[in-house]
Amino acid sequence: MAETTGFDFAKNIRQALGDQQLRKNFKFAMGSMIQKRRLVFADEEEFEQLRAIGQAIRTRALAKLPELLAQLEARCTANGIQVHWAETTEEANATVLEIMQRHGATRMVKGKSMVSEEMHLNHFLEARGIAVTETDLGEFIIQLAGETPSHIIVPAIHKNKEQIARLFHEKIPDTPYTEKVEELNAIARRTLRQRFFDGQVGLSGVNMAVAETGTLCLVENEGNGRMCTTVPPVHIAVMGLEKVVEKLSDVPPLLRLLTGSATGQLITTYFNMITSPRRPGEKDGPLEVHLVILDNGRSRILTDPQFRQTLQCIRCGTCLNHCPVYTRIGGHAFGHVYPGPIGEILTPQMEGLQEAGVLATASSLCNACEAVCPVKIPIPGLIRELRNASYTATPTGRVPGEGFKRNLPETLAWKAWEKVNRTPALNAVVTRLAGLLGDKAPRLGPLKIWSRYRTPPRVARRSLHAMTRAQGVDNE
Amino acid sequence: MSDTARENILRKLAAAQRPAQIPETGALPIAALCQAEKIEQLKHFMEAVRGEVHVVKKDGWIARLQDLLRPRALKTLLYGPATPLGKALAAGWPPEDPGLPRLVPYAASLEDFKSDLFQLDAGITGTLGAIAENGALILWPTPEEPRLISLVPPIHIALVDARNIYCNFADALTAGAWKANMPTNALLISGPSKTADIELTLAFGVHGPREVLVLVLEA
Numbered sequence: 001m002a003e004t005t006g007f008d009f010a011k012n013i014r015q016a017l018g019d020q021q022l023r024k025n026f027k028f029a030m031g032s033m034i035q036k037r038r039l040v041f042a043d044e045e046e047f048e049q050l051r052a053i054g055q056a057i058r059t060r061a062l063a064k065l066p067e068l069l070a071q072l073e074a075r076c077t078a079n080g081i082q083v084h085w086a087e088t089t090e091e092a093n094a095t096v097l098e099i100m101q102r103h104g105a106t107r108m109v110k111g112k113s114m115v116s117e118e119m120h121l122n123h124f125l126e127a128r129g130i131a132v133t134e135t136d137l138g139e140f141i142i143q144l145a146g147e148t149p150s151h152i153i154v155p156a157i158h159k160n161k162e163q164i165a166r167l168f169h170e171k172i173p174d175t176p177y178t179e180k181v182e183e184l185n186a187i188a189r190r191t192l193r194q195r196f197f198d199g200q201v202g203l204s205g206v207n208m209a210v211a212e213t214g215t216l217c218l219v220e221n222e223g224n225g226r227m228c229t230t231v232p233p234v235h236i237a238v239m240g241l242e243k244v245v246e247k248l249s250d251v252p253p254l255l256r257l258l259t260g261s262a263t264g265q266l267i268t269t270y271f272n273m274i275t276s277p278r279r280p281g282e283k284d285g286p287l288e289v290h291l292v293i294l295d296n297g298r299s300r301i302l303t304d305p306q307f308r309q310t311l312q313c314i315r316c317g318t319c320l321n322h323c324p325v326y327t328r329i330g331g332h333a334f335g336h337v338y339p340g341p342i343g344e345i346l347t348p349q350m351e352g353l354q355e356a357g358v359l360a361t362a363s364s365l366c367n368a369c370e371a372v373c374p375v376k377i378p379i380p381g382l383i384r385e386l387r388n389a390s391y392t393a394t395p396t397g398r399v400p401g402e403g404f405k406r407n408l409p410e411t412l413a414w415k416a417w418e419k420v421n422r423t424p425a426l427n428a429v430v431t432r433l434a435g436l437l438g439d440k441a442p443r444l445g446p447l448k449i450w451s452r453y454r455t456p457p458r459v460a461r462r463s464l465h466a467m468t469r470a471q472g473v474d475n476e
Numbered sequence: 477m478s479d480t481a482r483e484n485i486l487r488k489l490a491a492a493q494r495p496a497q498i499p500e501t502g503a504l505p506i507a508a509l510c511q512a513e514k515i516e517q518l519k520h521f522m523e524a525v526r527g528e529v530h531v532v533k534k535d536g537w538i539a540r541l542q543d544l545l546r547p548r549a550l551k552t553l554l555y556g557p558a559t560p561l562g563k564a565l566a567a568g569w570p571p572e573d574p575g576l577p578r579l580v581p582y583a584a585s586l587e588d589f590k591s592d593l594f595q596l597d598a599g600i601t602g603t604l605g606a607i608a609e610n611g612a613l614i615l616w617p618t619p620e621e622p623r624l625i626s627l628v629p630p631i632h633i634a635l636v637d638a639r640n641i642y643c644n645f646a647d648a649l650t651a652g653a654w655k656a657n658m659p660t661n662a663l664l665i666s667g668p669s670k671t672a673d674i675e676l677t678l679a680f681g682v683h684g685p686r687e688v689l690v691l692v693l694e695a
Contacts (some may be wrong), residue, residue, distance in 0.1 A: 025675075049504060056501040063498050063556040066489040073482075079537035079658075119515075137682055138673035154673060161675050181677040189682055197594055211656045223627060223669040223684025230623050230661070231586075241485065248655050253504070256610075263672070266521060267610040269684070271664035279660050281619040284586040295481075305495070368535035471549055 009358045012333035022432050029157045033321040036264025037372070054257045056248045058312035061242075066242045066301065068211040069293065071122055076215025079276040079290045083372040087118040091293045096121060096203070096236055100130060105200035111218070111225040112136040113205030114152055114315055115238045115294055116319040117337045121203075123275055128137055134197045135224035137188050144171045150331030152338065153317040158330050192224065198441035202228030202286065207314070208254060209291075212247050216291065218272040219258060221265075226272055235277075235286040242311040254314060257374035261316035298352040304398045306382045306385055310345050312342050319379060320371035325362050334359060341369035343384045353390050353401030360386040431463045488625055506643050512639040514608040515692055521611025522690060525667035526680055532694045538568035544689060545598070550577040554599040554629055556621035557581035561602045561635060580621050589639065592625060598631035605640030607648055612664040613690065614648060623661050632685040634665070638694045
């Protein structure tokens with residue numbers, strides 16, 4: 001659960017930077033994921049072609065979003081999948097609970113789903129007496145630890161095997177302490193097999209939903225996703241409404257981009273395409289399949305011609321791996337469900353600038369995220385737009401909380417700056433004064449903070465104008 | 477509640493301004509491979525993720541399968557008795573050979589079969605084919621060959637007809653006219669179940685099969 005109140009980003013960052021173990025874990029993991037991705041996209045030219053295709057598919061899907069969602073609903077319904085719509089996470093949670101209650105179900109097995117994290121679904125269901133088991137190994141680990149994912153692809157990446165060994169030993173009955181990864185996996189396999197067997201409802205996310213066929217696609221390596229969507233009698237899939245694609249032929253290029261970017265794999269172990277519940281005569285598979293389509297602010301994001309690009313995202317997480325800030329502070333410091341560069345643009349738009357606008361400050365604008373994004377989202381550009389939006393309110397209101405940082409001293413300072421730069425005589429005087437007094441000015445306020453770890457620049461005694469003039473360059 | 481939600485969401489989405497133009501979706505060129513090359517690529521990619529691939533003559537696969545299973549000392553092998561594969565298997569399987577697993581048919585619905593299913597050692601399925609470009613098997617489970625054969629037992633054995641290996645996924649979608657015929661569940665499987673969730677250390681057989689044995693059948 002994200003701390004939505006009292007979120008102190010600066011404090012989180014200080015803590016994370018001081019945690020040597022955490023920094024070591026992330027440095028190693030991110031470095032290794034970067035390497036793997038590089039190998040699978042070794043052909044630069046092909047990769048550029050491929051991501052142009054990915055961008056085109058996602059742009060086209062967003063351009064036709066209402067029609068595609070209606071088509072998806074119609075196709076799914078015709079196939080026997082029950083479709084539910086939710087404007088808010090509260091509505092989505094209520095829908096899931098209602099389905100569980102209708103079946104008198106108290107045990108849920110869950111595949112990995114970031115949307116369910118966004119809904120804080122586990123917390124919601126557990127408070128209502130439902131036992132929820134995360135079955136993706138990484139998610140299982142952090143559920144045992146009572147934590148949230150620190151990465152959208154490898155959720156327990158902040159933990160090393162010693163920490164996991166201790167956790168299993170303490171939290172799973174009759175489990176000896178072992179640091180052998182094979183044995184830790186075997187413990188998880190044994191524990192979770194029983195949960196799959198007993199599960200009454202399986203919940204999953206959706207990586208892509210194909211409008212023309214009404215097919216839900218799921219990408220995974222472990223097989224827990226297939227278990228959750230095949231063994232229990234009821235399957236509930238939750239998706240953000242942007243996850244729809246138009247055609248089946250859109251799937252192969254996006255799949256390649258997704259697995260290559262996320263884990264450096266040509267393809268995951270399983271690509272699971274679900275088009276209906278169990279049909280007459282079939283012996284297994286859920287008897288009911290439900291699809292919950294969640295908005296939670298996405299329809300508003302779509303209305304802005306710039307910010308809508310945020311919705312192109314396929315949640316591969318490669319922008320996290322390549323981000324120098326994320327790599328140093330990890331996911332938890334961001335204090336919200338989606339960390340890293342994508343979280344820096346997505347979260348403030350979902351939760352408002354007042355609550356989460358500060359996330360957009362955690363970027364050096366180095367552009368690594370944009371360079372690797374498989375669907376070419378201009379993340380640094382959008383980060384800058386959000387930073388500006390924190391100071392400037394627009395008539396139409398692009399983002400909730402616009403202009404919340406606007407304040408008199410800064411407004412006056414910029415007004416003065418503008419005046420000085422637009423008035424040549426004033427400019428000349430101020431430049432002269434800066435040359436004479438600049439280095440002697442007291443370092444107060446922001447300048448004091450800024451110069452705590454940085455060498456303040458020395459102000460030249462003579463301006464560039466003056467120097468060039470002295471060299472005989474005619475000022476036109 | 478949900479009707480209003482639906483209307484509200486679709487109305488908001490419809491009100492959003494649309495981009496003036498939508499870029500053309502290009503396509504990557506498909507490398508045309510001959511059958512031998514496709515088999516070679518499939519083998520290469522599957523073995524890279526610890527799949528086991530054997531190319532065998534069409535009429536010799538049962539004998540080869542027996543050779544592969546003897547050293548593994550399995551007790552049970554799950555299969556779909558009503559498929560051509562299942563019938564051939566049952567016909568060619570010695571009834572009482574202690575060195576070979578006993579054949580167990582997936583003949584009842586999951587509700588009646590679940591407890592047994594979770595105890596079995598191996599499962600065998602056919603495939604719709606495979607994909608050379610990424611080394612994945614294509615499975616379309618059927619009433620005769622249910623979904624969980626390839627998931628629950630710790631060993632999955634899959635038969636691939638060499639003529640049905642496609643160059644890439646897009647190729648397979650078109651050739652099989654998937655769009656008009658989507659099954660309940662279509663699967664791509666590229667090897668044994670795996671995870672790297674602990675320190676990015678690769679480990680196999682976390683929830684699905686620990687081993688995937690592929691027999692590529694040549695004429």
